[in-house]
Amino acid sequence: xxxxxxxxxGGITDRMRDALAPDFxxxxxxxxxxxxxxxxxxxxDYPAILTNGHWGxxxxxxxxxxxxxxxxxxxxxxxxxxxxxxAARGIKxxxxxxxxxxxxxxxxxxxxxxxxxxxxxxxxxxxxxxWEADGNYPLTRTVQNRRVGILGLxxxxxxxxxxxxxxxxxxxxxxxxxxxxAYTYHETAKSCSEAVEVLVAITPGGPETRxxxxxxxxxxxxxxxxxxxVARGSVCDEAALVEALQHGKIAGAGLDVFExxxxxxxxxxxxxxxxxxPHVASGTHETRQAMGDLVVENLQQWLKDGSVKTPVPExxxx
Numbered sequence: 001x002x003x004x005x006x007x008x009x010g011g012i013t014d015r016m017r018d019a020l021a022p023d024f025x026x027x028x029x030x031x032x033x034x035x036x037x038x039x040x041x042x043x044x045d046y047p048a049i050l051t052n053g054h055w056g057x058x059x060x061x062x063x064x065x066x067x068x069x070x071x072x073x074x075x076x077x078x079x080x081x082x083x084x085x086x087a088a089r090g091i092k093x094x095x096x097x098x099x100x101x102x103x104x105x106x107x108x109x110x111x112x113x114x115x116x117x118x119x120x121x122x123x124x125x126x127x128x129x130x131w132e133a134d135g136n137y138p139l140t141r142t143v144q145n146r147r148v149g150i151l152g153l154x155x156x157x158x159x160x161x162x163x164x165x166x167x168x169x170x171x172x173x174x175x176x177x178x179x180x181x182a183y184t185y186h187e188t189a190k191s192c193s194e195a196v197e198v199l200v201a202i203t204p205g206g207p208e209t210r211x212x213x214x215x216x217x218x219x220x221x222x223x224x225x226x227x228x229x230v231a232r233g234s235v236c237d238e239a240a241l242v243e244a245l246q247h248g249k250i251a252g253a254g255l256d257v258f259e260x261x262x263x264x265x266x267x268x269x270x271x272x273x274x275x276x277x278p279h280v281a282s283g284t285h286e287t288r289q290a291m292g293d294l295v296v297e298n299l300q301q302w303l304k305d306g307s308v309k310t311p312v313p314e315x316x317x318x
Contacts, residue, residue, distance in 0.1 A: 004303060009051040009061065010074075016292045023303055024048070029061065039064035048072070048299060053095075054261075056080020070308065072298040074291055075282075076100060076156070077232060079205035083314040093315050094298035094308040098155060099290040100282040104230050105159040107281040108200055111228050111254025114275040116141045116198075121272045141224075141251070143167050149196035151189055151212060152203030152231065153179050160202060172196050189213065193220040198228065205232030215240040218250055225250050230281050233259040242267045245274060256281050 003025040010030075020026060027046075032038035043064030051057060053075030062068075062082065071081060071093045083093045114120065117140045124130075125137045145168040150157045153173040161171050161183065171183040174192040178185045186192035189212050193199050199221050203209045213227065213236040221227060227250055229236050238259040244250050245268075252273035258264050261279060268274050282288065298308040311318070 004048060005045045006048045006050055006299070007046040007061070007065070009049060009057070010055045012050065012074075012295075013289075013292050015289065016296055019293075019296045020050075020299065023300065026050075036060065048302070050074075050295060050299065051081070053077040053080065057082070070094070070299065070302045072295050072302075072308070074295045077205055078312050079232065079234075081312075083312050087314040087318060090318060091315075092302065092308050092318055093312045094295075094302075094310050095312050096291040096294045097310055099294055100287050101156050101159040103284055103287045104156050104202070104281040105163050107256055107277070108160050108202070108228055108230050108254075109163050111230070111256065111275055111277065112198060112200075112226065113143055115226055115228075115252040115254040115273065116143050118272070120275060143198075145169070146198050147172065147196040148198045148200065149173065149186075149192040150183075151175075151192065151199065151201045151235075152209075153181070153183070154202070154204075156230075157202045160200060169198075189217050190220050193217045193225075196221070197224060198226045200228040201231040201235045203231050203235055205234045210234050211237040211240075213237065213241070215244065218244040221250050223248050223251060226252050226254070228254040230256045233257040233261055238265060238268075245271055 003023060006024040006026045008026050008028045039060060044067050046065050047067055047069040049057060049068060049071045051071060051073050053073060057071060068091055071086065073081060073095045076095055076097045078093065078095050081093055086093050122137050148164045148169045148171055150160055150173040153175040164171055172186060172192050172195050173183050174186045174189050186195065201213055203212060215237065218227065218240060241253060242265055245253060254275045256277045257279050264276060268276060294310060298310060301307055301309050
């Protein structure tokens with residue numbers, strides 16, 4: 001049986017490779033030293049691409065694959081894929097929503113608790129002997145009954161809201177449109193920030209949300225406010241965030257994503273009121289396996305009937 005050619009961008013697990021092997025002949029883009037030569041000679045052979053939210057589909061790959069029919073991406077974010085252009089060409093783009101909602105929401109809670117209760121400095125106080133030498137660690141700030149603002153009330157944003165309700169939170173949100181929920185809606189990110197004590201970004205990346213959290217929004221949050229980012233690094237103006245933290249314009253931040261990953265500004269690393277994680281919000285064995293399985297299922301379903309299980313919004317009507 002002739003297998004379908006599949007171009008792989010980025011890494012995949014053995015489980016994914018084994019599941020795809022019966023139906024797909026996989027070529028790995030990054031195995032080819034002369035990428036331009038490889039794409040020129042072979043790009044037209046690929047009706048399918050497997051990628052992830054980090055790599056997306058680079059411009060040179062998009063230009064070299066005129067017979068492309070489907071892109072299956074590992075991750076919920078797809079700002080590195082020109083979904084509008086592909087939808088206009090009838091090309092289906094799939095991603096992996098829902099299976100990581102709980103994990104990302106839990107990461108928000110972890111960062112929020114850690115920065116509010118000063119987990120890292122407190123741990124250091126206990127380990128260093130300062131508890132014996134200097135006495136008790138200073139008091140920290142509760143997470144109970146806070147006003148929490150959610151930038152982006154999609155599926156993950158709603159799961160975050162569910163978590164916040166367990167802490168007695170009053171929930172505010174800013175989204176592209178008003179939702180049928182009991183929370184307080186704000187037309188701008190600044191208005192939302194002014195109303196809350198904790199601000200969490202969980203919007204998609206891309207040009208529309210670039211630097212949504214800017215100096216003005218951070219100043220509106222105020223000196224007692226905390227900012228948590230589990231969205232994309234591009235959503236926050238990182239230089240403005242550093243300035244706000246250095247000058248006490250906000251109380252602290254919990255960050256899982258950064259503008260130039262994996263690079264993190266030294267200024268952020270040096271601050272005790274900042275908790276940093278290396279883009280691990282969905283990083284559990286269970287969730288990553290579920291994401292990988294869904295990537296495979298999208299490709300297998302496309303091969304079977306031309307549809308995908310979880311298309312991105314731009315491609316739902318294809």
